[in-house]
Amino acid sequence: MPYINIKVTDEQVTREQKQQLIAGATQLVVDILSKDPDTTHVVIDEVPVDNWGVSGKQYSVIKNLK
Structure with a gap:
């Protein structure tokens, strides 16, 4: 049973992007x-x-520096 943990910053990652990450990682x-x-x-x-x-x-x- 593989377990994949993806960590991203909380910068407006959309539901659709999350679904793509889940599908792609799987x-x-x-x-x-x-x-x-x-x-x-x-x-x-x-x-x-x-x-x-x-x-x-x-x-x-x-x-903020950029």
């Missing part, structure tokens, strides 16, 4: 690992940009 484990899509679980976590860091800085700070 198909990937089917194609690469020959797993059963009926037992493949995908969870998408939306992380606030204040809780996401890159290059030693909060992503929310970096975004």
